[in-house]
Amino acid sequence: MTKRVFLLLFLLSVCSSFTLGQVAITGQIKGVVTDASGGALPNVAISATSPALMTPRKTTTGVSGSYLFDSLPPGTYELTFTVSGFKTEVQSNIAITPGFTATISPELAIGTSEQSVVVTAAAPVVDTTNNTSSTTFDDALLQNVPSGRDTFSTVAQAPGVASSDFDVAGSQSFQQSVMQVHGSLPGDQVYSFNGLRLNWPGSTGGYTSFYVDNDSLSELQVVTDSAPADVAVGGVYMNLVPKSGANQMHGLAAFYYQSAGTQATISDPVYDGVPVPSGTPFIMARDIATNLGGPILKDKWWIFGSWRLYDLKESVLSITNPDGTPTTDPNHQSNVTLRSDYQLSKNNHLDFVWWYNEQNRFFRRDTAYAFVSADAAWRQIEPAYILQAEWTSTFRNWLFDTRFGYLHQVFPLENQPETPVTALNRQDVTLSTETGAPPYAFVNPASVFAFAEGVSFYKGHMWGGSHTFKFGVDTSDNKNGYNYTVNQGINALYNDGKPIEVIAYNTPVNVRSVYHETAAYAQDSVTVKRKLTLNLGVRYDHFNTFYPAQSSPAATFPDLFPQRTFPQSPNIATWNTFRPRLGAAYDLTGQGRSVIRAYFGQFDIIEGAGLAEQINPNGLSTQVYTWNDTNGDGIPQPSEWKSPANLIAASGGVVTSVDPNLKRAYTNEVNVGYQQQVFSSVMVGVNYYFRNIKNQFAGVNLANPTSDYTATSVDNSGNPLINSITGQPITLYNLNPADVGLSNYLITNISELNSNHYNGVEFTVTKRMSKGWQVLAGYTIQQQKGTYTRGLTDDFNNPNNEINRKNSILNYDATQMFKVLSNYTFPWSIALGINYQHYTGYPLDPNNGPPTAIFENLNQGQVSVIGEQIGKIRLPNVDIFNLRLSRPTHLGDRFNLEPIVDLFNITNANTVISEVPTGGSSFEKPTNQLNPFIARFGLRFSF
Structure with missing residues (x-):
C-alpha cells in the first residue's frame, strides 16, 4: 500500500x-x-x-x-x-x-x-454507473437530420438547451448563438475541441472564435448537467470530436444549394395596422464539403482531411438601401481540418489535429439596435487556427492522457471600405436605429495556450468495491487585445429624432489583457455489490487576471483623455476554489436496464479577460455629455457639448475598480433522475433539475450613493412622469445636482442576486439506431426566476435601476420546450429525417434588453428604467418543423450516391422572434421573424 x-x-x-x-x-x-x-x-x-x-x-x-x-x-x-x-x-x-x-x-x-x-x-x-447528463450527436444524426449544418443549431436540438437564435436552414449559422441549459447563465459554455477547452479568451470567456465544419466531426457531445470533476463549468459543454482515418479508406463529398427560388414568399407582420418588413430570407446559400480518411500503414498510421466552402447571402427586410430595396447580408466560411493518428507501440498512441477557419461577415449587425444600416455595419474578415496534439499511454491498469492545444485568431470588426473616417455614428434609442458608421472599430488579436494531463487507474477489488480513479491537472495562458478606433472620437445619440447626448471616446487605444487558469481534480467511481456506483470528486481551480504594461497614441480629445501610458497592474482578481462533485447511480435490477441517479455539484461560473478589460485604464473609455443642438443641424459641434457643465456620466477603466475581496461566482446544482430501458434499444427517462447562482457580481457607483437620489413624480420642468410601457404615472429618482457626472464604479458581489434560481422537470426518450430507426426526444417544463442584472455595467446604487428588477423571469426562459429528432428508413431505402422544436415565447427581450421606458429632463440626463416586470410580456411561441427525404443508391459494395431534399419550416410559420423593447413610437415593433419555408437540395457521395 x-x-x-x-x-x-x-x-x-x-x-x-x-x-x-x-x-x-x-x-x-x-x-x-x-x-x-x-x-x-x-x-x-x-x-x-x-x-x-x-x-x-x-x-x-x-x-x-x-x-x-x-x-x-x-x-x-x-x-x-x-x-x-x-x-x-x-x-x-x-x-x-x-x-x-x-x-x-x-x-x-x-x-x-x-x-x-x-x-x-x-x-x-x-449507463448505470455515470451521473453525467449528455446528448451525443453521432454521425447518423449529424448527417441525416435536417439542420443548419453548424454547431449552434445542432446543440439547440438537445433537450433542455435554449438558444438566443432560432435557425431555419442555416439562417443563423454565421453568428454564434448564446446558449443556456437548465438554468445556467447564458454564455456559461465551453467549446471543447477534441476534449480540450479552447474558447475565445475575451469578455466572459464563454464564446468561440472558431466555426467548425460539421462534416469533419465524428461526434458532437453536449454535456448539460451533473458533470464530473474534470469538467470546469456547469453550463453547456460542447465536445467536438473530429473524424479520424481507419484501416479502410472512407470519404464523403457533398453539395447543398438553396435560393430565393426554393423559398416561400415571406409574410410581413402587422404593427399599428401597417405591414412591417422584417426577417432575413435567403437570396442564396451554397455549401460544398469533402473529406477523406484512410491508412498510410494499416494498424499503424492513419490520416484524415476535410475541406468546406460555404457561402450564404440573405436580405435584411427591415433595413433599406437609398433606392428603397432591402439591404443584403453576404457571408463566407471556409474550413480545413487535418488529422494524423500514429500507434507508437501497442500501448502508446499519438494524434495531431490542425483546424483552420476563415469567417467573413461583410455586414455584421449585432449592436444594441434593431435597425442597423449598411454603413453602420461592421466588416469582419477573420482567420483562426487551432493546433492540437494528444498522447495516450497505458501501463497495466494505468492510463495517461496528455494534451496540448494552441488557438490563434485575429478578429476584426472594421468600418466598411467606402465609409469615410469623417462619417458619424448616429444612434436613436427610441427608434432602435443606428446609421452613418459603426459605433467603433477594432482588431482583436487573441491566443490561448493549453496543456492538460490526466491519469486514470482501475482496481477491480479494493475497499469493498471496484474503483476507477481519475486525477488530472489543467493549465492555460490566455491573451486578449483590442486596437480600437472611433470615427471623430464620438457617437451621437437621439431620442425619436431629437438630439440628446454625445458619447466621447478615448480612442485610439491599444488594449491588452491576460489571465491564467490552473486546475487539479480527483475522482473515484466506485461500484459496490454490482448495483451501486458512487461518483465522488473534487475540483480545485485557480484563476488570476491582470493587464500588462501598455500605451496608446494621443486621443482624439487629448484634453478629455490625457494619460496614454500605463504600467502593469497587480493581479486584479485571484481566486482559489474547491468544488465538490458528488453523485450516486443505482442499478435497480443489476441487469443494466434501469438506474436511479442523484447528484449534487458546485461549478465556478466561467470567466475570461472581462474583469481586466473592464478596469484597464487603457481600455475603451467614454464620457457622456448632454448635447444642446443650437444650430439645429443634428450634427454635434464641440461648442454644443464639450463643456464640464454638460458631463453627465463616464465609464471605463479610469473610473472603475474591482473589490479586493471579490468572490468568484458559482452555481449549486441538484439533479435526481430515473432511466429505464424498454424494448431492445429504447430508453425513457425523467429528471428533476434545481440550480441557483451565488456570488454574482456587478457594478456599484460609489460616487452616487442611493441617499443622493430624491424620489419625484415630475421632471425638472414640472411635467408628470408617465411610463411609456404601461401608460401609468411612475416615480423616478433625481440625482443630486452636485453628483451629476461623478463616476467611481466598484465591481463587487451583489447579495440581491443570490436568490436567482431554477426548477425544471424533463422527460426524455432515446432510441439508438436499430432496424433503420433512431429517435432523440425531450420535453422540458421549467422556470428561471430572480433579480435582473445588467452585469458589469450595472449600478446597484441607482434606485432607478431597482424599478421592476426583482421577481423577474430571467434569460431564455421558455416555460415549455419539446424537441424531437428522428431518422427512419422506409422500404426501398427511402430515408426520412425529422427535426421538430417547440419553445414557449421568451420574455421580451433577452437579446435586446427588457421592456424599457426612457425619460429626459432629469438632473442626470437620460434615464432608462425597466418599464414592466420582466416576463409579463412574452414573445410569441416558436414552432420549427423540418423534414428530410433522401434515397441512397448503392454503387457496388462500398459506394453510395444520395440525393437529398430538406424541407425547412414546412408550416411556413412567420413567427415574430424579436421586437423593439423600448417604450415609445416603436415599442413592440417586430424586428425579426422566422425565415419562411425553404427547400434545400443536396447530393452526397460517400464510401
Missing part, C-alpha cells in the same frame, strides 16, 4: 508540472464476469476489437470478476471472453459514444474454450 500511495503522489507531482480543461472524448466498457451460479470468475481473458482501434485492447478480470476498458474511441465494439473450463463468449454491436459507459456482464457457460457462444442481443442503452 505504501508503494501505491508513493506512486500516486509521484504521478500527481509529475502532472502538476504540465500545463486546460479536458473532458472525455472516449467511452468505457466495464462489467463483472460470472458463472451460471453468479460467482465471480477471475483471470478471464478479454479482448476488445473495433474499426475505431488500430490494435485490439486486452485485459483480464480480477479476483472479483470485474474488468474495465477505458478511453475507447467512439465506435462499435466486439468483446471476446475466454477462460479455461468455460465456453468462449463473443458479444458484439456494443456502441460507445463520448462519456458513455457500457456495462457488459456475461454469464459464461461451462464447456471448453474452443466452444464459442455468440451473443447478438442489443447493446446496452442505459
Whole structure:
C-alpha cells in the first residue's frame, strides 16, 4: 500500500508540472464476469476489437470478476471472453459514444474454450454507473437530420438547451448563438475541441472564435448537467470530436444549394395596422464539403482531411438601401481540418489535429439596435487556427492522457471600405436605429495556450468495491487585445429624432489583457455489490487576471483623455476554489436496464479577460455629455457639448475598480433522475433539475450613493412622469445636482442576486439506431426566476435601476420546450429525417434588453428604467418543423450516391422572434421573424 500511495503522489507531482480543461472524448466498457451460479470468475481473458482501434485492447478480470476498458474511441465494439473450463463468449454491436459507459456482464457457460457462444442481443442503452447528463450527436444524426449544418443549431436540438437564435436552414449559422441549459447563465459554455477547452479568451470567456465544419466531426457531445470533476463549468459543454482515418479508406463529398427560388414568399407582420418588413430570407446559400480518411500503414498510421466552402447571402427586410430595396447580408466560411493518428507501440498512441477557419461577415449587425444600416455595419474578415496534439499511454491498469492545444485568431470588426473616417455614428434609442458608421472599430488579436494531463487507474477489488480513479491537472495562458478606433472620437445619440447626448471616446487605444487558469481534480467511481456506483470528486481551480504594461497614441480629445501610458497592474482578481462533485447511480435490477441517479455539484461560473478589460485604464473609455443642438443641424459641434457643465456620466477603466475581496461566482446544482430501458434499444427517462447562482457580481457607483437620489413624480420642468410601457404615472429618482457626472464604479458581489434560481422537470426518450430507426426526444417544463442584472455595467446604487428588477423571469426562459429528432428508413431505402422544436415565447427581450421606458429632463440626463416586470410580456411561441427525404443508391459494395431534399419550416410559420423593447413610437415593433419555408437540395457521395 505504501508503494501505491508513493506512486500516486509521484504521478500527481509529475502532472502538476504540465500545463486546460479536458473532458472525455472516449467511452468505457466495464462489467463483472460470472458463472451460471453468479460467482465471480477471475483471470478471464478479454479482448476488445473495433474499426475505431488500430490494435485490439486486452485485459483480464480480477479476483472479483470485474474488468474495465477505458478511453475507447467512439465506435462499435466486439468483446471476446475466454477462460479455461468455460465456453468462449463473443458479444458484439456494443456502441460507445463520448462519456458513455457500457456495462457488459456475461454469464459464461461451462464447456471448453474452443466452444464459442455468440451473443447478438442489443447493446446496452442505459449507463448505470455515470451521473453525467449528455446528448451525443453521432454521425447518423449529424448527417441525416435536417439542420443548419453548424454547431449552434445542432446543440439547440438537445433537450433542455435554449438558444438566443432560432435557425431555419442555416439562417443563423454565421453568428454564434448564446446558449443556456437548465438554468445556467447564458454564455456559461465551453467549446471543447477534441476534449480540450479552447474558447475565445475575451469578455466572459464563454464564446468561440472558431466555426467548425460539421462534416469533419465524428461526434458532437453536449454535456448539460451533473458533470464530473474534470469538467470546469456547469453550463453547456460542447465536445467536438473530429473524424479520424481507419484501416479502410472512407470519404464523403457533398453539395447543398438553396435560393430565393426554393423559398416561400415571406409574410410581413402587422404593427399599428401597417405591414412591417422584417426577417432575413435567403437570396442564396451554397455549401460544398469533402473529406477523406484512410491508412498510410494499416494498424499503424492513419490520416484524415476535410475541406468546406460555404457561402450564404440573405436580405435584411427591415433595413433599406437609398433606392428603397432591402439591404443584403453576404457571408463566407471556409474550413480545413487535418488529422494524423500514429500507434507508437501497442500501448502508446499519438494524434495531431490542425483546424483552420476563415469567417467573413461583410455586414455584421449585432449592436444594441434593431435597425442597423449598411454603413453602420461592421466588416469582419477573420482567420483562426487551432493546433492540437494528444498522447495516450497505458501501463497495466494505468492510463495517461496528455494534451496540448494552441488557438490563434485575429478578429476584426472594421468600418466598411467606402465609409469615410469623417462619417458619424448616429444612434436613436427610441427608434432602435443606428446609421452613418459603426459605433467603433477594432482588431482583436487573441491566443490561448493549453496543456492538460490526466491519469486514470482501475482496481477491480479494493475497499469493498471496484474503483476507477481519475486525477488530472489543467493549465492555460490566455491573451486578449483590442486596437480600437472611433470615427471623430464620438457617437451621437437621439431620442425619436431629437438630439440628446454625445458619447466621447478615448480612442485610439491599444488594449491588452491576460489571465491564467490552473486546475487539479480527483475522482473515484466506485461500484459496490454490482448495483451501486458512487461518483465522488473534487475540483480545485485557480484563476488570476491582470493587464500588462501598455500605451496608446494621443486621443482624439487629448484634453478629455490625457494619460496614454500605463504600467502593469497587480493581479486584479485571484481566486482559489474547491468544488465538490458528488453523485450516486443505482442499478435497480443489476441487469443494466434501469438506474436511479442523484447528484449534487458546485461549478465556478466561467470567466475570461472581462474583469481586466473592464478596469484597464487603457481600455475603451467614454464620457457622456448632454448635447444642446443650437444650430439645429443634428450634427454635434464641440461648442454644443464639450463643456464640464454638460458631463453627465463616464465609464471605463479610469473610473472603475474591482473589490479586493471579490468572490468568484458559482452555481449549486441538484439533479435526481430515473432511466429505464424498454424494448431492445429504447430508453425513457425523467429528471428533476434545481440550480441557483451565488456570488454574482456587478457594478456599484460609489460616487452616487442611493441617499443622493430624491424620489419625484415630475421632471425638472414640472411635467408628470408617465411610463411609456404601461401608460401609468411612475416615480423616478433625481440625482443630486452636485453628483451629476461623478463616476467611481466598484465591481463587487451583489447579495440581491443570490436568490436567482431554477426548477425544471424533463422527460426524455432515446432510441439508438436499430432496424433503420433512431429517435432523440425531450420535453422540458421549467422556470428561471430572480433579480435582473445588467452585469458589469450595472449600478446597484441607482434606485432607478431597482424599478421592476426583482421577481423577474430571467434569460431564455421558455416555460415549455419539446424537441424531437428522428431518422427512419422506409422500404426501398427511402430515408426520412425529422427535426421538430417547440419553445414557449421568451420574455421580451433577452437579446435586446427588457421592456424599457426612457425619460429626459432629469438632473442626470437620460434615464432608462425597466418599464414592466420582466416576463409579463412574452414573445410569441416558436414552432420549427423540418423534414428530410433522401434515397441512397448503392454503387457496388462500398459506394453510395444520395440525393437529398430538406424541407425547412414546412408550416411556413412567420413567427415574430424579436421586437423593439423600448417604450415609445416603436415599442413592440417586430424586428425579426422566422425565415419562411425553404427547400434545400443536396447530393452526397460517400464510401
